[in-house]
Amino acid sequence: MGKATVIPFGPQHPVLPEPLHLDLVVEDEVVIEAIPQIGFVHRGLERLVQTRDYHQFIYIAERICGICAFGHSMGYAETVEKLMGIEIPPRAEFLRAVWHELSRVHSHLLWMGLAADAFGFESLFMHCWRLRERILDLFEATTGGRVIFSVVKVGGVTRDISPDMFERFATTLSGIKGEYNQICKAFLTDASVKNRTVDVGTISQQAALDQCMVGPFARASNVNNDIRALGNGAYGALSDFKPILDSQGDCYARVKVRALEVLQSIDIINELIAQIPAGDIAVEVKGSPALGAEASNVLEQPRGECYYYARGNGTKNLERMRMRTPTSQNLAGMTTALAGCDLADVNMIVLTIDPCISCTER
Amino acid sequence: MSFATKSPWVIHYDASSCNGCDIEVLAALCPGFDVERFGIINTGNPKHADIFLVTGSVNEQNIHTIKEIYNQMLEPKVVIACGVCACSAGVFHDCYNVIGGVDQAIPVDVYAPGCAVRPEAIIDAVVEALGILDKKAKALAAKKKGA
Numbered sequence: 001m002g003k004a005t006v007i008p009f010g011p012q013h014p015v016l017p018e019p020l021h022l023d024l025v026v027e028d029e030v031v032i033e034a035i036p037q038i039g040f041v042h043r044g045l046e047r048l049v050q051t052r053d054y055h056q057f058i059y060i061a062e063r064i065c066g067i068c069a070f071g072h073s074m075g076y077a078e079t080v081e082k083l084m085g086i087e088i089p090p091r092a093e094f095l096r097a098v099w100h101e102l103s104r105v106h107s108h109l110l111w112m113g114l115a116a117d118a119f120g121f122e123s124l125f126m127h128c129w130r131l132r133e134r135i136l137d138l139f140e141a142t143t144g145g146r147v148i149f150s151v152v153k154v155g156g157v158t159r160d161i162s163p164d165m166f167e168r169f170a171t172t173l174s175g176i177k178g179e180y181n182q183i184c185k186a187f188l189t190d191a192s193v194k195n196r197t198v199d200v201g202t203i204s205q206q207a208a209l210d211q212c213m214v215g216p217f218a219r220a221s222n223v224n225n226d227i228r229a230l231g232n233g234a235y236g237a238l239s240d241f242k243p244i245l246d247s248q249g250d251c252y253a254r255v256k257v258r259a260l261e262v263l264q265s266i267d268i269i270n271e272l273i274a275q276i277p278a279g280d281i282a283v284e285v286k287g288s289p290a291l292g293a294e295a296s297n298v299l300e301q302p303r304g305e306c307y308y309y310a311r312g313n314g315t316k317n318l319e320r321m322r323m324r325t326p327t328s329q330n331l332a333g334m335t336t337a338l339a340g341c342d343l344a345d346v347n348m349i350v351l352t353i354d355p356c357i358s359c360t361e362r
Numbered sequence: 363m364s365f366a367t368k369s370p371w372v373i374h375y376d377a378s379s380c381n382g383c384d385i386e387v388l389a390a391l392c393p394g395f396d397v398e399r400f401g402i403i404n405t406g407n408p409k410h411a412d413i414f415l416v417t418g419s420v421n422e423q424n425i426h427t428i429k430e431i432y433n434q435m436l437e438p439k440v441v442i443a444c445g446v447c448a449c450s451a452g453v454f455h456d457c458y459n460v461i462g463g464v465d466q467a468i469p470v471d472v473y474a475p476g477c478a479v480r481p482e483a484i485i486d487a488v489v490e491a492l493g494i495l496d497k498k499a500k501a502l503a504a505k506k507k508g509a
Contacts, residue, residue: 066382
């Protein structure tokens with residue numbers, strides 16, 4: 001047994017697109033403990049509700065995170081709609097769900113690329129991001145933005161999608177599906193990928209439950225936790241939704257869950273497009289949230305359950321807006337998975353929780 | 363230095379960006395825009411880098427990291443502020459933990475606007491940075507000759 005050494009990991013590290021600092025206490029190449037230090041991305045934007053009115057804050061909410069931007073604007077809008085008792089048109093609900101699932105495809109492809117980069121499979125990284133560009137083209141054609149869309153507003157959405165554009169969705173997504181299956185095969189069957197992921201950073205179902213893990217990270221440890229199964233909004237129209245689960249709880253299982261969720265999301269988009277109702281895309285919103293009115297809302301982000309809470313004070317500004325994001329739930333699970341792993345596996349384990357630091361710190 | 367002015371290596375640091383600009387920086391390096399074909403490579407080592415791409419605004423916690431990375435880079439070096447948060451802190455300018463744009467911490471040579479900054483704007487900024495890098499390299503060489 002060697003002497004314990006502390007190796008700093010981050011905040012600037014090639015494998016991390018975002019700043020996260022870990023103090024890795026190692027003994028002979030084995031990590032004994034990982035102590036996270038955060039705060040590099042903290043802006044304090046929740047406090048901006050005091051100076052921006054509830055219509056303006058949606059643009060701030062969207063900029064909590066650039067990867068789950070659509071999810072945050074949707075989650076915020078739904079919370080304020082609950083707070084004020086607004087019923088939005090069904091078409092708006094469907095459009096939101098279609099864009100949200102498309103964001104999930106883009107987020108998972110982005111993550112799969114970064115994971116491939118982390119285990120040194122450069123060409124797989126490039127292939128994932130090549131496919132992702134085609135999803136971004138769909139976003140750009142329907143919303144005008146590539147990563148920040150600004151199409152959701154309190155009371156509905158600002159843009160409609162035409163039937164021609166839905167045709168383009170169908171052809172692009174079926175085209176992607178064929179190429180994606182090849183990438184999936186590389187992730188799930190390639191020996192060099194399996195060497196890096198199988199039996200690395202295993203978390204048992206009990207540990208996942210104890211640490212309140214959410215999202216694909218929890219589902220890979222066989223925790224049946226998917227907010228979409230509640231059937232909120234347009235998700236209620238899905239005929240048969242079953243969360244994708246895996247019982248292994250290692251890095252391989254987490255890659256597998258996300259890889260299969262991309263295909264699931266493509267199916268959901270096709271199903272929603274087939275039954276989208278005609279009608280308005282927004283209702284007019286007037287007035288302010290009542291004094292002391294409270295509302296909470298949950299949403300399945302690409303990284304897991306996100307909880308929103310809002311309280312009104314009778315003025316245009318909200319009294320309080322609070323989000324609990326998936327990564328802040330998953331950090332405890334990450335430090336558990338890191339304890340006892342090899343130093344070389346640290347970047348793989350950190351990536352498989354799909355950390356979104358700007359969501360966490362806001 | 364001539365090889366470096368044609369194919370600069372970049373280092374990217376996320377100050378307190380929302381990720382939007384970060385993924386656009388990566389998208390510029392990946393298929394679709396593919397600046398790697400010009401020899402522009404993303405490196406993790408400040409000592410290998412010629413161009414410092416910073417996304418997001420400066421706050422109390424990360425100002426030291428930004429200065430540290432900048433100080434570790436060798437001359438000549440160019441700093442690009444990617445996105446409106448890095449230029450002037452953007453929508454977050456009046457948040458309590460935001461000091462301001464990247465120019466509050468280190469000297470910035472090129473400002474690339476946009477929320478999120480588009481890959482085309484990043485490529486434009488890098489092309490402009492190449493000219494500045496060339497000038498700085500020549501000035502450095504002249505100074506060495508004179509000394």
